[in-house]
Every structure is written in C-alpha cells, then in structure tokens.
Amino acid sequence: MIATIANAFSVPEIRRKILFTAAILALYRLGAVVPVPGVDVDAVKSVGDSFNGSNILGFLNLFSGGGLQNFAIFSLGIMPYITASIILQLLTVAVPTLEKLQKEGEVGQQKITQYTRYLTVALAAAQSLGFVFLFRTIGNQSGESIVGTLTFGKLFMIMVTLTAGCTLLMWMGELITQRGIGNGISLMIFASIVAGLLPGVQAWWTNPDQVFVVMMPFIALAVIVGIVFIQEGQRRIPVQYAKRVVGRRMTSGGSTYLPLRVNMAGVIPVIFAASIMAFPPTIGELSQAQWAQDVSAFFNPNGWAFIVGECFFIFIFTYFYTAVTFNPVDQADNLKKYGGFIPGVRPGRPTAEYLDRILARLTFPGAIFLAVVAAFPTLLFNQTGANFYFGGTSLLIAIGVALDTVKQLEAQLMMRNYEGFLK
Numbered sequence: 146m147i148a149t150i151a152n153a154f155s156v157p158e159i160r161r162k163i164l165f166t167a168a169i170l171a172l173y174r175l176g177a178v179v180p181v182p183g184v185d186v187d188a189v190k191s192v193g194d195s196f197n198g199s200n201i202l203g204f205l206n207l208f209s210g211g212g213l214q215n216f217a218i219f220s221l222g223i224m225p226y227i228t229a230s231i232i233l234q235l236l237t238v239a240v241p242t243l244e245k246l247q248k249e250g251e252v253g254q255q256k257i258t259q260y261t262r263y264l265t266v267a268l269a270a271a272q273s274l275g276f277v278f279l280f281r282t283i284g285n286q287s288g289e290s291i292v293g294t295l296t297f298g299k300l301f302m303i304m305v306t307l308t309a310g311c312t313l314l315m316w317m318g319e320l321i322t323q324r325g326i327g328n329g330i331s332l333m334i335f336a337s338i339v340a341g342l343l344p345g346v347q348a349w350w351t352n353p354d355q356v357f358v359v360m361m362p363f364i365a366l367a368v369i370v371g372i373v374f375i376q377e378g379q380r381r382i383p384v385q386y387a388k389r390v391v392g393r394r395m396t397s398g399g400s401t402y403l404p405l406r407v408n409m410a411g412v413i414p415v416i417f418a419a420s421i422m423a424f425p426p427t428i429g430e431l432s433q434a435q436w437a438q439d440v441s442a443f444f445n446p447n448g449w450a451f452i453v454g455e456c457f458f459i460f461i462f463t464y465f466y467t468a469v470t471f472n473p474v475d476q477a478d479n480l481k482k483y484g485g486f487i488p489g490v491r492p493g494r495p496t497a498e499y500l501d502r503i504l505a506r507l508t509f510p511g512a513i514f515l516a517v518v519a520a521f522p523t524l525l526f527n528q529t530g531a532n533f534y535f536g537g538t539s540l541l542i543a544i545g546v547a548l549d550t551v552k553q554l555e556a557q558l559m560m561r562n563y564e565g566f567l568k
Contacts, residue, residue, distance in 0.1 A: 152558055159326070159557050166325035169317050170336045176219040176313075177212035177340070181306045183299045188284060188291045189216045205423060207539065210337030216280060216291070218310035221269055223333050224423070226315045229264040231417050233257060234469065265315055266308060273307035274300075326557070327550035334416065335546040338539045364525070365540075368518060372544045375514045378407040380507055382500070386485045403476070403487075405504060408511040410466040412545035415519055417466075418458035422451055452523060456516035463512035473500035515541065 153159045180186050206213040209222035237243040237257070246253035277292060277300060284291035292299065314333065321329030349361050381402040425444045444451050477497035479485075486492045490499045518541055 153554055156558065159554070162324065162326050162557075166321050166327065166329075166332065169321050169325065169329070170332065173219065173314065173317060173333055173336060174210065174340065176310060177210045177217050177337075178215055179218055180216050181218055181220070181303050183292065183303055184216050184280070185291055185293065189214075189280075207341060208334060208337055208419070210340045213276070216276075218306055219314060220276060221272055221307055221311040221314075222337060223311070223314050223318060223330055225268040225272055225311050226261070226265045226318070226330060227416055228268055228421075229261045231421070232264060233261050234465075237469075238465075262315065266312055269308045269311035270304060273304045273311075276307065277303050327546070327553050331412070331542075331546045332550065335543055335550075338543045368521070368540055369544060371514075372518060372541060373548065375408055375511065376406075376411075376545060376548055380405045380407070380503060382503065383488055384480065384485050385488055386483070403500075405471075405500075405507055406511075407507050408463075408514065409471060409504075409508070410463045410511070411549065412542045413466050414459045414462035414512070415515055415541050415545075417462045418455050418519075421458055422455050452520045456520055459516045459519060460512045463515060464508055467504065467508050471504065473497045473504060476500055 153163060180189065205222075205224070208224055209220055212219040212222060233243070237247050243257065243260075246256050277295070280291045281295060292303070315330075318329030318333055321327065321332055325332075349358065352358055381404055383400065384403050385400050422444065425440055442448075444454070474497045477493060477500060480487075480496060481492040487496055487499065490496050
C-alpha cells in the first residue's frame with residue numbers, strides 16, 4: 146500500500162486529486178472545532194465529559210469527529226445525509242415512481258439524488274432543533290448556560306448555522322467523489338473516526354486493567370485481519386463466451402469469471418444500522434420525561450437491546466443493499482445478450498436462479514460476519530469492564546473505506562501505467 150501511495154504522487158493528475166481530497170478533509174476537520182455563534186464556548190467545554198464514553202452522545206460525537214462535543218458548525222456531521230439515503234432507498238422499493246426513476250439510468254439517478262438533498266436539509270433542520278434543546282438541557286443540569294437566553298432569533302441563527310454546515314458537508318463530499326479519490330461521504334466518516342485515534346490510544350494505554358492493555362493490540366489485530374479477509378473474499382463464477390459474428394468480423398470466444406464478493410454490500414449496512422439505532426436514543430436524550438429516559442436507557446449502545454437491534458438491521462440491510470447493487474436477472478440477461486454462459490447452467494432464467502442461489506449463500510455468512518464484528522467488541526468490553534474508544538462498527542467502517550479507497554487509487558494507477566501488462 147505504501148508503494149501504491151508513492152506511485153500515486155508521481156502522477157500529476159492523481160497527485161492533484163489526492164491533495165484536493167486532503168484539503169477538503171482538512172476543511173471538514175476545521176469546521177468540527179469552530180463553535181456555532183451564540184453559544185458559550187467555556188460552558189460547552191465544561192460539559193464535554195457528557196459526550197465521552199459509550200453513551201449515545203459519545204456514539205454520535207464519534208461520527209461527527211468531535212464536532213458535537215464542541216457544538217461546532219459541523220456538529221450534525223454527515224449522518225442526516227446517510228439517513229436521507231436510507232429513506233430514499235427504502236422508498237425506491239415501495240414507491241413505483243421512484244423505482245421507475247431508478248431504472249432510467251443517469252437522469253433518473255440525478256433526480257433521486259436531488260430528492261435526497263432536499264430530505265437531507267429537512268432532517269438537518271429537525272436534528273439541529275433537537276440539539277439546541279439538548280445542549281440547553283445538559284447545561285441546565287450542570288449549572289452552565291450554554292445557549293444563554295434562548296430567543297427565537299438565537300434559535301433560528303443556530304439552526305440555520307447547523308443546517309448550513311450539514312449542507313456544506315454534503316456538497317464537500319460530492320466534490321471529493323467527483324474530483325478527488327474515493328467516495329466523499331465515506332471518507333468523511335472515515336476522517337471522523339480516525340480523528341479519535343489519539344484519544345483511543347490514550348484510553349487504552351491509561352486503562353487500569355493491565356490484562357486489557359496487553360491483550361487489546363492482539364484483539365484489534367485479529368479483528369482487522371478478519372475484516373480484511375472477509376472484505377476481500379469472493380466466489381468466482383466461471384463464464385464462457387462462444388464465438389459470434391459482429392458485423393463482418395468473427396469474435397473469438399473466451400473464458401473469464403464473474404466475481405461475487407462475500408460481503409458485496411461493504412460497510413453500507415453497518416452505517417445504515419448505526420444510523421437507525423441512533424435515532425431512538427436521541428429522542429430519549431432530548432426529553433426529561435420518564436418514558437423518554439426509559440427509551441434512552443433501553444437502547445443504550447452497551448445494552449442488549451441496542452446490540453440485537455443493530456445486528457437485526459445489519460442482516461436486513463445486507464440482503465437489501467446486495468439486492469439493490471446486484472440483480473441476478475439483469476446479469477443473466479446481459480450474459481445471454483453477449484453470448485456468455487455459465488458451464489453446466491442453461492442461459493436465461495436458470496442462470497438467474499443459479500446466481501441468486503449462490504448470492505444468497507454468500508450473503509448469509511457475510512451478514513453474520515458484519516453483525517459479529519459490530520457486536521463482539523462491545524460484548525467483550527462489557528464482560529471485562531474495560532472501555533475503549535473504538536467499537537466494531539468504527540473498525541468496520543474505517544477498514545472498509547480504507548480498502549475501497551486504495552482499490553480506487555490502484556485502478557487510477559492502472560489506467561495510466563501498463564508496464565505490468567507489457568511484461
């Protein structure tokens with residue numbers, strides 16, 4: 146990987162893309178420490194301990210890169226956009242109009258993207274309103290006046306600032322995708338997680354449990370190796386192409402393979418599941434009512450309800466997103482159209498059924514793996530009593546995004562360097 150990065154900097158175009166991506170991520174990190182206007186910065190810092198640990202505030206603070214703890218202009222992070230994407234993808238299956246737009250190719254996808262942006266702004270506005278009252282409640286409980294006298298003008302100004310910050314992040318993420326390297330939204334989440342690397346190392350090193358201090362590097366290494374192994378695992382379906390006439394030329398047949406990854410959905414199910422499971426505890430944190438406190442305690446990220454719910458949604462979104470990204474019927478039709486077939490399987494519907502059966506068998510262990518990795522660190526730390534900054538969800542997202550980004554970087558290099566092919 147180091148050699149790949151070194152080679153990338155030797156290509157001017159790729160170097161510009163990498164520097165552009167780094168500059169956007171640096172601006173993102175800068176916005177995570179600049180507080181919104183109208184708040185008491187000292188009072189925000191005094192209640193900073195409420196956003197550390199494994200509670201829901203710490204969970205949301207992790208995905209905002211510490212922006213929530215600072216009540217910064219990027220406090221919302223990119224989570225409203227992810228939530229909007231979840232809603233639109235679910236509606237695409239249920240609403241015929243959206244399903245029709247999805248099948249219209251690039252034009253339809255642009256329309257769905259536009260709807261996602263509008264929904265992101267609405268969700269960001271609603272979430273910013275909740276965060277204002279959340280900080281006010283936390284400040285009142287600790288005796289600190291974070292937002293001071295909350296007038297309509299101040300409330301409106303803070304809401305506009307937070308909503309504009311989320312909208313700006315959405316635009317910055319799309320810029321990275323278009324002009325940089327990798328997926329911009331995923332890289333922003335990756336940057337948010339990696340920003341807590343030093344606090345995480347410090348929490349590990351200063352932990353009073355010496356057994357945990359010694360065993361933690363080996364556990365983390367084993368989890369990382371397992372994630373990489375499953376993320377790179379694939380089932381190669383052999384495909385044979387027959388000779389056929391195209392115009393006046395005879396094309397020679399050949400053999401290749403159709404790669405089906407064990408975890409074809411990547412880290413998307415984990416991000417989706419974490420977004421949904423963060424919603425009920427957030428509602429509980431915004432109110433002092435007894436039922437709201439019960440909801441917050443029931444869906445605590447270290448509790449069984451949160452773990453079971455997260456695993457459940459990981460299973461659902463793994464199958465759902467795999468079905469969205471890979472359609473066996475369309476794949477079988479494409480193979481038949483271009484004269485390809487799987488040895489021993491008839492073209493057309495039998496090929497689609499064969500691919501669907503193989504994909505279902507591959508997706509099941511992939512979903513189990515995602516659920517286990519997401520839940521295992523939390524269960525382990527609950528049993529040992531030790532607390533660490535990173536969880537299984539954070540590791541899955543960070544490693545998955547890093548692998549995908551390196552692959553895209555290698556693909557960019559391969560497009561500009563054919564030396565290995567000529568040899």
